[in-house]
Amino acid sequence: MIVLQTKNLTRNFGGLAAVSNVSLEIKKNELVGLIGPNGAGKTTLFNLLTGVYEPSEGTIELLVDGNLKSIGGLKPYTITNFGIGRTFQNIRLFKELTVLDNIKVGMNQNINYGVLTAIFRFPKYYSEEKRVHEEALKLLEVVNLVDKKDELAKNLPYGEQRKLEIARALATNPRVLFLDEPAAGMNPIETQELTDLIRKIKDDFNLTIILIEHDMSLVMNVCERIYVLDYGKLIASGDPDSIKNNKKVIEAYLGED
Amino acid sequence: MRKNQFTKTNLAWLLVIIGSYLLINVLISAGVINKIYQTVMLTIGINIILAISLNLIIGITGQFSLGHAGFMSIGAYSAGVIVKMMDGAPSSVYIGMLVGILISIVVALIVATPTLRLKGDYLAIATLGFGEIIRIVIQNMKITNGAAGLVLPKLIDWPVVFVFLVISTIVIVSFTYSAYGRACISVREDEIASETMGINTTKYKIMAFVVGAIFASIAGTLYATSFYVIKPEIFSFNKSIDILVIVVFGGMGSFTGSFVSALLISVLNTSLQSFADIRTIIYGALLVLIMIFRPQGLLGKYEFKFSKLFDKFAKKEVRQ
Numbered sequence: 377m378i379v380l381q382t383k384n385l386t387r388n389f390g391g392l393a394a395v396s397n398v399s400l401e402i403k404k405n406e407l408v409g410l411i412g413p414n415g416a417g418k419t420t421l422f423n424l425l426t427g428v429y430e431p432s433e434g435t436i437e438l439l440v441d442g443n444l445k446s447i448g449g450l451k452p453y454t455i456t457n458f459g460i461g462r463t464f465q466n467i468r469l470f471k472e473l474t475v476l477d478n479i480k481v482g483m484n485q486n487i488n489y490g491v492l493t494a495i496f497r498f499p500k501y502y503s504e505e506k507r508v509h510e511e512a513l514k515l516l517e518v519v520n521l522v523d524k525k526d527e528l529a530k531n532l533p534y535g536e537q538r539k540l541e542i543a544r545a546l547a548t549n550p551r552v553l554f555l556d557e558p559a560a561g562m563n564p565i566e567t568q569e570l571t572d573l574i575r576k577i578k579d580d581f582n583l584t585i586i587l588i589e590h591d592m593s594l595v596m597n598v599c600e601r602i603y604v605l606d607y608g609k610l611i612a613s614g615d616p617d618s619i620k621n622n623k624k625v626i627e628a629y630l631g632e633d
Numbered sequence: 634m635r636k637n638q639f640t641k642t643n644l645a646w647l648l649v650i651i652g653s654y655l656l657i658n659v660l661i662s663a664g665v666i667n668k669i670y671q672t673v674m675l676t677i678g679i680n681i682i683l684a685i686s687l688n689l690i691i692g693i694t695g696q697f698s699l700g701h702a703g704f705m706s707i708g709a710y711s712a713g714v715i716v717k718m719m720d721g722a723p724s725s726v727y728i729g730m731l732v733g734i735l736i737s738i739v740v741a742l743i744v745a746t747p748t749l750r751l752k753g754d755y756l757a758i759a760t761l762g763f764g765e766i767i768r769i770v771i772q773n774m775k776i777t778n779g780a781a782g783l784v785l786p787k788l789i790d791w792p793v794v795f796v797f798l799v800i801s802t803i804v805i806v807s808f809t810y811s812a813y814g815r816a817c818i819s820v821r822e823d824e825i826a827s828e829t830m831g832i833n834t835t836k837y838k839i840m841a842f843v844v845g846a847i848f849a850s851i852a853g854t855l856y857a858t859s860f861y862v863i864k865p866e867i868f869s870f871n872k873s874i875d876i877l878v879i880v881v882f883g884g885m886g887s888f889t890g891s892f893v894s895a896l897l898i899s900v901l902n903t904s905l906q907s908f909a910d911i912r913t914i915i916y917g918a919l920l921v922l923i924m925i926f927r928p929q930g931l932l933g934k935y936e937f938k939f940s941k942l943f944d945k946f947a948k949k950e951v952r953q
Contacts, residue, residue, distance in 0.1 A: 453828045453831050464826065473819070484816050485831040494808060494811035495803075497643075547830075
């Protein structure tokens with residue numbers, strides 16, 4: 377079953393086509409890698425899929441309630457509420473909020489009380505906050521950050537900030553999760569932990585995951601299928617082994633001889 | 634256990650509120666607080682309401698507004714006009730306040746919807762322009778008596794200001810410590826990430842702006858009915874800056890800071906009144922010093938909470 381597909385997706389910045397004519401098909405519960413040299417347009421593609429940029433041309437369709445729904449050009453918050461979550465390449469946590477509150481912000485759309493209930497502290501406020509508190513703690517357990525729940529997000533070490541971003545994305549209750557370079561800046565041990573974490577959340581939360589990554593060992597290790605971008609164009613797709621031996625991919629990374 | 638904590642902190646705050654009310658009463662009847670100090674108390678109360686409501690917009694939601702005096706003048710003139718129409722009947726204060734709130738909500742929505750798409754400096758300039766427009770409109774209307782302003786009877790005293798100070802604080806602080814407040818803070822911290830969390834950032838910006846405007850308007854009504862005269866020039870750009878200074882001085886994002894700073898600055902302003910010539914110089918120098926040595930404001934983002942205090946006690950007991 378196709379969960380997400382794009383057709384001829386293009387995004388121009390002035391005269392530059394950062395993403396051009398990209399057509400993808402992502403199936404349910406797949407773990408797909410998106411790779412390519414620096415500046416290939418990977419993050420731009422993520423930004424298109426999550427609504428940060430509007431497509432110049434082409435369509436994006438997401439499976440919503442059993443039907444493919446066009447989401448191209450919708451606002452990011454609408455797309456998130458349709459079930460797409462993401463993390464950022466250059467970590468965008470809410471730095472001055474605690475670890476726990478970061479998660480609670482992710483759960484915001486899932487909290488059911490009105491402004492008046494919040495202001496006058498009706499019982500519903502306390503019961504909902506209690507539920508949110510417990511669910512947020514459960515998510516922190518997944519990424520092993522319960523001990524740090526009261527720390528400010530900015531005070532976490534780099535690797536843990538990355539994990540917190542993943543937990544925060546999970547808090548929005550996504551069906552499709554985009555991870556933008558989750559292993560950037562991690563040492564091999566942390567990368568191994570991350571690999572396990574990605575596999576675990578995919579199964580536990582019944583997710584379809586698409587990840588951008590430069591760490592090839594991680595990509596080849598966890599991804600079932602890989603798309604390769606170069607200069608905004610899709611140059612190859614397939615399972616890890618075929619990508620490893622693909623001539624175009626080798627050329628894109630190493631140049632022609 | 635957690636539920637206990639909530640009731641405990643609420644109870645503690647209730648005691649603080651009743652305690653300070655009784656204390657002020659005792660001090661007044663003992664003659665420690667004379668008439669002059671009572672006037673200063675009114676100023677302090679009104680300034681705190683203005684500061685915390687602006688802090689919600691600037692410190693919590695991160696939207697730099699310079700139009701707060703505009704909303705204050707709406708509240709002041711709504712009350713002024715209605716008090717005049719009702720010949721100074723005591724209830725006219727509250728009818729005026731209500732009218733002021735309604736007008737402020739409408740105006741805030743009209744101003745916010747286009748301007749809150751702007752960021753940083755642009756938003757500041759747009760809201761500054763809006764504040765001036767309101768002032769010019771008031772200056773040129775018959776019903777507001779133009780530049781000469783309105784002379785009103787004194788209809789309220791410190792207990793009324795005290796009650797509204799308590800209400801304002803409860804509403805604004807409860808709003809901040811809820812899902813709504815968290816959403817507002819996330820807008821301040823990172824708008825793109827906030828949108829990606831499913832948060833309609835424009836909606837929350839408007840919400841904070843409207844709540845802020847409502848309380849600025851209430852403060853305006855309190856001002857008009859306790860200080861005899863309202864003129865358009867009182868609510869000029871300078872007034873917006875005065876409120877901003879209180880917020881920045883106390884710490885953006887700290888309501889405790891706004892309380893402390895409104896208190897200090899109001900007292901400072903009053904006590905320097907006998908040195909009229911050098912007053913602005915001392916005042917300005919102090920602000921420069923604060924900004925050099927505490928750029929984050931007196932209290933930064935610190936917030937006084939009874940729950941923290943109780944936690945500390947609880948930990949001590951465990952250790953023993």
